[in-house]
Amino acid sequence: MRITSIETIRVAEFANLVWVRLTTDEGLTGIGETYFGPDATEAHIHGVVAPYLLGKDPRDINTHTDYMLGYLGRTGSSAEQRGRSATDIALWDLLGKSLGVPLYQLFGGKVRDRLPIYNTCANMNYNTKPAASHSTFDYGTGQGPARFDDTDAFLKRPVELAGSLLDMGITGMKIWPFDFLGSDVVDGNISTAGLRKGVAAFREIRKAYGDKIDLMCEMHAFWNLPSARRIIEALAEFEPSWVEDPVPLDQMSSLAALQASTPVLIGTGETLGGIGAYKSLIDAKGCGLVIYDVSWSGGIGNARKVAAMAEAAHLPVAFHDCTGPVVLAASTHLALATRNCFTQEIARAYYFTWYRDLVTDLPPVENGTITVSGKPGLGLELSPDLFKREDVKVKCSILE
Known part of the structure; x- marks a missing residue:
């Protein structure tokens, strides 16, 4: 299994939110989310996280988390940390879906x-x-x-x-x-x-x-x-x-x-x-x-x-x-x-x-x-109607 695309999704009405959607060559998707400083967070995901993560097996979460910590171990609730956090959530969602079990x-x-x-x-x-x-x-x-x-x-x-x-x-x-x-x-x-x-x-x-x-x-x-x-x-x-x-x-x-x-x-x-x-x-x-x-x-x-x-x-x-x-x-x-x-x-x-x-x-x-449902992963997807909104903006990095 490999990650083939990384999307960030934003809507103007809720301008602080950024969603991350990872898609694999097997058609599975994983959803992550973060908030505040969306421009910088989105830039970090596509500029730093995507070049590394595209083509990788999403199930190797420990390896990916260590890499995403970054040079000199960037910490604090920075744009780097928020981008890393949203991506980590999406990776866990993918892992649960790949195994057919809920996150817990x-x-x-x-x-x-x-x-x-x-x-x-x-x-x-x-x-x-x-x-x-x-x-x-x-x-x-x-x-x-x-x-x-x-x-x-x-x-x-x-x-x-x-x-x-x-x-x-x-x-x-x-x-x-x-x-x-x-x-x-x-x-x-x-x-x-x-x-x-x-x-x-x-x-x-x-x-x-x-x-x-x-x-x-x-x-x-x-x-x-x-x-x-x-x-x-x-x-x-x-x-x-x-x-x-x-x-x-x-x-x-x-x-x-x-x-x-x-x-x-x-x-x-x-x-x-x-x-x-x-x-x-x-x-x-x-x-x-x-x-x-x-x-x-x-x-x-x-x-x-x-x-x-x-x-x-x-x-x-x-x-x-x-x-x-x-x-x-x-x-x-x-x-x-x-x-x-x-x-x-x-x-x-x-x-x-x-x-x-x-x-x-x-x-x-x-x-x-x-409580939560027994559905795999997080138990939810982004609504299809979200992508029909006039104020939606999607940015995508694709494995070439």
């Missing part, structure tokens, strides 16, 4: 049949538009179907939002009200007034629903160390399951100091790239929950290594999804086969709207849990 079987099988989900309370336009500087302040709240405008809801109607999720059987929600404090934030410092505004949603939800719903706070690494500590201390009375990315990940010592100062779990890691960065995070005791993004941090093979490192350190791991449907499928296969994974993230504003337009199948969600 390649990892030794499932340790559970279904996994609880939590909802990241984004709106359907969140993360889809390119920008020079990604900021929460311009993510289009108040747009799209009112039922799933969850960002607007957590800012204005947090109790109603929590009730809506519970009605669907979803018992976990992640929100980020501190991002929207505007003038109450100066250079990573939070004011007392801003602190009170930020905790208000957590207070209202706990008052209405008690411990019927798990709460998480996304902090998007906006904060300096003293302000992050103040926020976490203020949230502690509401018993969040974790707080996420409280400070930038460039200083493991800051994360370690923060985690040592609070019993509240810090979840972090999705923007790290390569297993070495995760080892540094775990060795520094910089978190209580390791979070991994399959499309940013090195793909599926690295995800399994990171999960094993976390398990050896007695830490749980969770796989990120606020990205695209292929990443959700890959993450769910991993989550179901990973003993120290206890939940899977979804964004219902994506899952129940545009995810369904892009792929043929999604991991089934029912009564607040998620």
Whole structure:
């Protein structure tokens, strides 16, 4: 079996996403996905990955992953790493299809049949538009179907939002009200007034629903160390399951100091790239929950290594999804086969709207849990209708 073509597929409506499709001389295809910096990522795939991978046997994933690491071992969540990650996902998809088994079987099988989900309370336009500087302040709240405008809801109607999720059987929600404090934030410092505004949603939800719903706070690494500590201390009375990315990940010592100062779990890691960065995070005791993004941090093979490192350190791991449907499928296969994974993230504003337009199948969600089908590989393909869109762009490298 040889790889005969490597395509990148993009659509203007979801401009941050890039899909990779590998095709073999036996007619099998494998799908991968990544997001952010699509131009540079696409250029790396066709300029560096394709010249190497074309003509190779796609089943030799370990060899290919080592090669794609690149000269001097490029790391971080760079364009090189994102291109490598998307290609790695496609290679694993191809391997599963070539053997006629779902991805989780390649990892030794499932340790559970279904996994609880939590909802990241984004709106359907969140993360889809390119920008020079990604900021929460311009993510289009108040747009799209009112039922799933969850960002607007957590800012204005947090109790109603929590009730809506519970009605669907979803018992976990992640929100980020501190991002929207505007003038109450100066250079990573939070004011007392801003602190009170930020905790208000957590207070209202706990008052209405008690411990019927798990709460998480996304902090998007906006904060300096003293302000992050103040926020976490203020949230502690509401018993969040974790707080996420409280400070930038460039200083493991800051994360370690923060985690040592609070019993509240810090979840972090999705923007790290390569297993070495995760080892540094775990060795520094910089978190209580390791979070991994399959499309940013090195793909599926690295995800399994990171999960094993976390398990050896007695830490749980969770796989990120606020990205695209292929990443959700890959993450769910991993989550179901990973003993120290206890939940899977979804964004219902994506899952129940545009995810369904892009792929043929999604991991089934029912009564607040998620699973996968028994179909080979990831269990999905890009929708044929995707290629009929006027805004689709396909670039192809072919074995000559």
